[in-house]
Amino acid sequence: MTQPPPQPPDQPPRQPGFGAPANPPQPPPGPPAPQPGYGYPQRPPAPQPGYGYPQQPPAPQPGYGYPQQQPPRPATPGYGHPAQPPTAGNPYAQQPGYGYPGGPPGQPGYPAQPGGPVPGPGSSGPGRNNAVLLIVTAAVVAIALIVGGGIWYAKSSGGDGKKDDSASPSGGTGGQGKGGDKSGTGTEKVPSDPTSKVLFQVPLPAAKDTTVTAGSWLTDKVYAKSGVAEITGYDPGSGAELWKVPLPGPVCYATGHVSADGRTAVVFQPKMPPKGSSTGCSQVAAIDLKAGKKLWTKSVKSGDVPINFNNVTVAQQTVAVGGTSGGAAFDLASGKVRWQPKPTDTCYDAGYGGGTKLVAVRRCGSGDTGQLHIQTIDPVSGKVSSDYEMTSGIDYASVVSTDPLVVAADVNDSAGDGSGFSDVFSIDNRTGKLRTRISTPGSSYAVRCDGIYEVEKCKGVVVGNDRMYLATEEHDGxxxxxxxxxxxxxxxxxxxxxxxxxxxxxxYTITPLRMDGSNLIAYKNAPYNKGAQVVSIDGGSFKETRLLENPVSTAVKAVETSMSPEYSEALYSQGRLYLSAVYARAAGASTPGKAYLVTAFGAGG
Known part of the structure; x- marks a missing residue:
């Protein structure tokens, strides 16, 4: 791991009455350069936060998950030659992505908080009565205040969500999801008293260096959380330790997907690194959350050197890992290899999205001729069932949802905030045709994606009901x-x-967390004199129902500030909210108050 990153100054104080993180957890600096693996150069060209744009693609190659060429980089030894050892440094990029933050708002990767002009009342025609003008002006100003900050989210307006005329919708959903308004089909129960109390807290573990602790999972029997080179299962109500799975090195990446039989996967380092260095992210493991055990550990080699991976996901009974050296997949139960990189392929899988379907972000060619493909594949055989070619020049993309298939990209770096999110592509899983393309300006929407490495890491956006739910940027109330x-x-x-x-x-600021049937679960960060809330939003009426509200105390507000969904992992189910940290800090790091790895809240009734 790297040296702890320099601590940025505190954010400027909020205006009176608004509470938000003053010192979000700081990430370690960027990852080691990926292993060259099968004739690949070392790491992607240094793009602006977002996506670079080559020109004409070659035809996609058959087969799956097998690298041969990378985006333009310095030449490195070909297949079978020992890969260059990892560079000193942390295995995680300080990308402008979301959830593993590159810095607090105002730092690279986070937009300044826009206010936006309040719309004016408009002009009056000649001879208009001044009294009427005053009434109209007052009414319009009142409307502007209700809208807030001059951002009017109408059904369609200009570049704000306007359908791209060049898109070619396939017509219909292709079996991806059913649209239409649905009400009251969630499983979350509304408590008689939403007021919560702290159920348990787990102290932040000591670390020699800033260390990733990403990964948290919740089943009906266990809440599990990554620590420093271990994963621990806790009783969801009491926090009593149920089991512990030790790992030889720290977790690098974790998927949020859990199979129907309670299994998930992580990528981790093969051993504990010396301070200021890394041993690479080459190990893949499946974890049985019910039994509390590691099922298997696997790696893939280029010559004699293990390949590093940048992301991991679970789709049905398949674990898939990807990176700039290519992708591999394993049977979730046994660890049997389903596919892995081959030296004869000219494409590579940068990453995967999982869940009910498996989707690969696949790059073919290099340099200005490189082409990005979004492919739905069979999780067992790797056979491609649909293939959508991204607009030429888009080097990186994020999988927001696999079913229905939704992909985000920062086209021409137009987001302007390093969020990796300027346009959304709705794709038919069955045919691979573009259903529609949606413009989502970074100045309007508070969504952050890390498509460069972790292609499945987007926050502030949830897909369900054949709809996409986005958090807007903060603006004047x-x-x-x-x-x-x-x-x-x-x-x-x-x-x-x-x-x-x-x-x-x-x-308050509101962030979507996940779907609950046709309803949407969202987290509401609160001002200094109120507790944060979890609400259910009806999929049809959009009526909010309060599921949980935290108490107002100095200790709880400190937790809410340091563990808002912007900078941490948030899980909610059946009256319980779990907030957890994605980094453990080095000893001696400046921390206001006591720091926790996990804080769990439970509603009263």
């Missing part, structure tokens, strides 16, 4: 110094806004 934001919905068949909008309320 309806009172003095007030800030707020919303969640808005887009139809994935038409690309238009549905008109549904969930308002956070003055001095």
């Amino acid at each position: 309806s009172g003095a110094y007030a800030k707020t934001n919303e969640i808005v919905a887009f139809d994935l068949a038409t690309g238009e806004q549905t008109g549904q909008r969930a308002d956070a309320g003055n001095n």
Whole structure:
């Protein structure tokens, strides 16, 4: 791992009445250069945060998960030659992605908080009565205040979610998901008293260096969390330790997907690294969350040197790992290899999205002729069932959802905030045709994706009901110094806004977490004198129902500040909220108050 990153200064104080993280957890600096693996150069060209743009693609190659060429980099030894050892440094890029932050707001990778001008009342025609003008002006100003900060989320407006005329929708959903308004089909119960209490807390473990602790999972019997070179299972209610799975080195990457039989996967380092260095992210393991044991550990070699991976996912009974040296897949139960890189292929799998389907972000060719493909594949055989070629010049993409298939990219670096999120591509899983393309300006939407390495890491966006739910950026609220934001919905068949909008309320910010049937579960960060909330948003009416509200105390507010969903992992189920850290800090690192790896809250009734 690398030396702890320099601590940035605290964020500027909020305006009165608004509470938000002052010192989000700081990530370690960037990953070691990926292993060259089968004739590949060392790491992608240094793009601006977002995506670079080559020109004409070659035809995609058959076969799956097998690298041969990379984006343009210095030449390295070909297949069978020992790979260059990992460079000193942490295995995780300080990308502008989301959830594993590159810095607090105002630092690279995070946008400044936009306010936006409040729309003016418009002009009056000649001879208009001044009294009427004042009434109209007052009414329009009131509307502008209700809208907040001049951002009006209408059904369709300009570049804000406007359907791309060049898109070629396939017409219909292709069996990907059913649209339409649905109400009341979630499984989350509404407690008689949503007021929560702290169920348990796990102290942040000591570390020699800033160390990744990414990975948290929740089943009906266990809450599991990555620590420093270990994964621990806790009783979901009491926090009593149920089991512990030791690892030889720290976790690098973890998937949030869990199979129906309670299994998941991680990528980790083969041993504990000396301070300021890394031993690479070459080990893949499956974890049985029910039994509390490691099922198997695997690696893939280039010559005699293990390949490093940059992401991991689970789809049905397959574990898939990807990176700039190519992708590999294993049977979830046994660890049997399903596919791995081959020296004769001219494409490589940069990463995968999992869940009910398996989708690969696959790159063919190099340099200006490189082409990115979004491919739905059979999780067992690796056979391609659909293939969508991204617009020439898009080097990186994030998989927001595999079913329905939704992919995000920063086209021409137009997001302007390093978020990796300027346009969304809704793709038919069955045919590989583009259903619609949606413009999602970075100045309007608070979504962060890391498509360069972890292709499945997007926060602030959730897909369900054949719709996409986005958090907007903060903007002025309806009172003095007030800030707020919303969640808005887009139809994935038409690309238009549905008109549904969930308002956070003055001095709250709202972030979508996941679907609950046809309903949406969201987290609401609160002002200093209120507790954070978890709400259920009806998929049809968009009515908010409070599921949980935290108590107001100095200790709880400190947890909410350091573990907001922007900078941590948040899981909610059946009246319980789990917030957990994605980094353990080095000894002596500046930490305001006591630091926790996990804090669990439970509703009262």
